[in-house]
Amino acid sequence: MFEAQEINAEHKDLIHDVAYDFYGQRMATCSSDQYVKVWDQNAEGKWILTSSWKAHSGSVWKVTWAHPEFGQVLATCSFDRTAAVWEEVVGETPGPSERGIRHWVRKTNLVDSRTSVTDVKFGPKSQGLQLATCSAEGIVRIYEAPDVMNLTQWTLQHEVPCKLPCSCISWNPSLSKNHPQMLAVGSDDANPINGGKVFIYEYSENSRRWIKLETLNSVLDPVHDIAFAPNLGRSFHILAVATKDVRIFNITPDNSDPSGVTKLDVQTVAQFDDHGCTVWRVCWNVIGTVLASSGDDGTVRMFKMNYVNSWKSVAIMKGDGSLAPNDGSKNLSNALTSISQTARYIKLGSIITPKEREASWH
C-alpha cells in the first residue's frame, strides 16, 4: 500500500521545482508566482511553512540545496536572467521556535547571463562550494565561493559555451577523488540537424578548463532533464536522460590514453517509451537504485535495475481528479490553520489490487 500526505504549498501558480534538503526534513518550492518557500517538518511529521519570499522578478525554474556542511544554503534560477544564492540567517533575538527568528538573505545575485537561467546545481562537496548554471543562450557557468564562511563572494570561474540553448545540467556525484569533475548538459533545441543534445564535460587539471569529452549523438530530440546516478563504486557512471523517451546510459571513462585525455565509452542500456510522449523529469533515489520519471502523459514512472542487470518498470503514479478530497477536508492539510495537528496520511487508491501485485520501489 502507498499513502500520501498533502501539503498545500500556497503558491498562486504551478510549482516548477521541489527540492529536499540532505535529510529530507526541509523542503523548498519555487513557482511561476516568483516566490520561493521553505517548509520544515516538525517532530510530529507535519510540514510548516517557515519562510516565503519573492525571490525573482520572473518565473523561478529551479531550487536546490547546498550540502549541509556549508550551512543552510539555497540556490535558485529564474527567467529574470539571474541565479541567486540564499542563506538562512538566525536572528539574535529568540523567536517562537528554539532556533530563533529566521529569514533567508540573498547572498549573491549572479547576473552574467543575458537570457533565462534554466538550471542551477551545486557541485560535489569534495570540491568545496561550487555552483553550475546553464542558460537559454547556451552557456554553462561555473561559480565558486572561495571562502565557504562568506557566501557573498562568488567568482565566475568558467564559462563554457555549448552552442545550443541549455535546459538542464547535472554534476557527476562520484564520491571518488580519483575521478576528475564531470558535468552533463542537456539542450531542448528542437532541430535534429543541430546534432546530439547531451554534452559531457570534464574538468582538466592540466589546462584548468572544462573540456567537452562527448556529445551523445543518439539523442537528437530535445532534452528536458538529465541526471547522473550516485556512483556506488562502479567503474562506470550512469546517466539518465529525459527526451522523447527515458534513456539510461552507462558511461565508462578510459584514462589510459598517454595524452591524458579521458575517452568515454557510452552505451545505451535502457530506453523506455512507457510515457508514450515527451519526458520532462528524471530523478534518482538517494542510492541510485530507482529512477523516477515524469512526462507529458501526466504520470510518474519508476524504473529499477533487477539482479540480472536489466532495467524494468516497477510502478506508475498519476493524478486522479475523481478521488480528490472535497474542499472541507482540504483545509485539514493547510499547515497554517492546524499547527498542533500531527501529520495526516491518506491511503492511496491503485488500479491493481495491491495485495497481489505490490511493486516495491525502495
Added chain:
Amino acid sequence: METDINTILIPSKLCNRAGVSLAWKPCNDLGIFAYERKHSGAQDKPSQYYPTSEASVFHVRQDVILFRPILRKLINESNGTFLNLQELLARKSTNTQEEMLNFSRQYRSIIRACLESLQEDIARSKSEADKDELQNYITIFYSIECIWHLCEILFIDSTPGNVVLPHLLEWVRFHFPKYERNAAEMLCENQEELEMKPEYWPTIIGLMMQGRVRIARGLLKQHSAADTRAFLLVDQCLKAMPQFDVYSGLSASEFHLQWQHWVMDIQSKIDAKSFASHKNLELLMKIVVKDELAWSEIKKHFETWYELLPAWLFYAEPSVKSYELGTFAKYCIRQMGLENKLKHLDTVLLAAMEYDLLEVIKEIQKMSENGWFATHLANLLYHSGQLTVLEKDVDNFSAKALQEFLIVDYGTMLMGHKSLWQVGLSYLDHCSESGIHIIELLLPRVPVDNEYKAQKIIREAVKRELHHIAQFVCKVQGMKCVKRGRLGSALTWALKSQDSTLVSLLANRFLKDYAANGKLRNTDLLFNLGPTMLSSDRLIFLGKYYEFHKLYQDRQFQEAGKLLIKLLESKIIPKYFWYILLLETIPLLESEDIIFSSNDTYMIINFMEENQFDERIKDKLDVLRLATARNLSRAVLYESELN
C-alpha cells in the same frame, strides 16, 4: 507488461489536469506535484491554471507493515539470526547441512512466535478495523511460514535418495493440525461411544490422509464395535502396512513388491465383502487401495490441493522421489479442479515443488511484508549453495548478486526508519559489492535529533572506517551549536570534526567575546585542550592566552610574564587582540618583583611605539610609557648588579 504494474492514484484535480513532476525525498519517499514543462526559450507568462489554490506537494511513501510495533520483535530477532549466520560463514568456509537446517528452523520459530503474538493481539483488540488489519498480517505470515517450511524440506533438508514423503507428511500435519488435535482430545476423554461424535469418522479419515495410521487405529479401537470381525480385520490390515524407510535396507523395488502384495490382499478382502457390513470401514479400505470412487468421495475433506498431495502420494506413490513432486502436484491441482483458480500461495508452493527457485523468489517478493521473507530466505538458500547451482542454467544470473540485491532493498528500507537504521546498517554490511557505498550515502542522512544519536552515528561511521562521515556529523553538530549560541559545545564538535576553518571561526568568537566584555567562557574546555589545540593557529593563541590568564590568577607572575612575552613575539596574534595583550603587561611591569628583563621591556616598548597611533591604546599610552620606563630602569640596575 503494463498490466503487471501497480498504478497509484494521486488524489488531485490539478495533477490530473496539468500533469505531474517529482522529487525524491530522502531516503525513500517521493514528492509529487502538478507541473507543466516550459521550453527554455518560451515567454514567461502565468499558466492557464493561474491563480490556483491547489498547488500542493504530495509526499508519497510506502506503508511499511514491518514498521508496526507488533512486528518489531520479528525484525530484531531475525536480524540476530541473520547476523549469526553471516558470522558463522565468515568463520569457516564450509557449512554443514545440519547448521543450515538449524538456522532455517530458527527463522521459522521466529515467524511462529510472531504469529502467536498476532493471535494474542487479535484477541485483545476491540475495533473491527484493528482486527481486520491483524488478520491480514496473520494471513501474510501464515503463508510465509508454510512456504518457508516447504522450502526447508525441499532445498535445505534434502534426505538421501531424494525421499521426500515423510517430510511432506510432517509439513501437512503441521499446517493442518486439526485431525491430530481432535484425535488427542477424543482419546483423552476416554469416553464410551466415541463414534457418536460427528467428527469421529472425519478425524479417522483425516489421520489416515496424513499417514497417522497408528493414531487412526487407536481411535478405531475406541469404537463400541471394535471387537467385531470387520474392525479386527481392518486393524490387522493397517498394522501390516509396509513402511518405506530409506534406512531399513530395503530397496525401492523390494518395498514396491511388498506394497503391491499388501494392496492386493486388502483388495481381495474388499471383493469378498469382508467390510461390507460397515460403510465407513469399507471406505477406509477403498482409500487405501486407491479406489477412484472412494477418493472422489473424500475430496471434500481437503481444503487445498497441497493437503491432498501428501495423502495421495502416501497411498499411490509412497516411494516418490523429490524431483517427481511437481508432476504429482499438478495432478492434485487437476483433481481438485483448481487449474485456473490458483492463488498466490498456490503458485509459490507449486513453483517450489517444481524446484523453480527463481520463480519462488520472484513471487515471494510480491508479498506485502516488504521484503523480509525474500531477503532472509534467499540469503539462507544462497549459503546452502542452492542458488549458485542455478547460475549454469540461467544467462547473466549471479546468485550472489540476487541475494545482495534483496539485502540492499531491505537494508535501505530499514535505514529510512528513525529507530531501525542500525539494523539496516547491519544488513548493508553484508553486501560486498555496493554495501559500503550505500552506507556512505545513507548513514550521514540519518536525522540527528540529539547529541546521543549523533554519537551513535559517529560510532557506526568509525566502525566502518568512514571517518569523513564521522567528521561531517561532528561539523553539522558544531554548526547547530553555533546557531544556538552554545560556543563551548560547538568548539568540542568542531575539534572532533577536524575542520580547522570552523575551529578558527569559533576561537575568534571566544576572543572577540573576551575583547568585548572581558570574560572568557568555557574555561574548563580551554584548560583541557591538550594537543587538539594544534588544529588551528587561532586556537593555539586562544589556548595559550587562557594559560596566561590561569598563571596570572594563580599568582605565578614570573611564568605568566614569560608566556606573555612569547605571545607578543609570536606571529599569531589576531589583529583585534594585540592591544589587549599590551594592556595585560601593565600590572606585570608594575609588580614588586622584576618580571620582565630589559630585553623583554625593549620588546614591549617597540611593540607599543609601533602602534602608538592606534585609537584603542591612545589613552593608555602614558600609563604604558611610565610603566615600561620604570621597569626598564629596575631591570637594568638589577641586571648590572648580577654582572
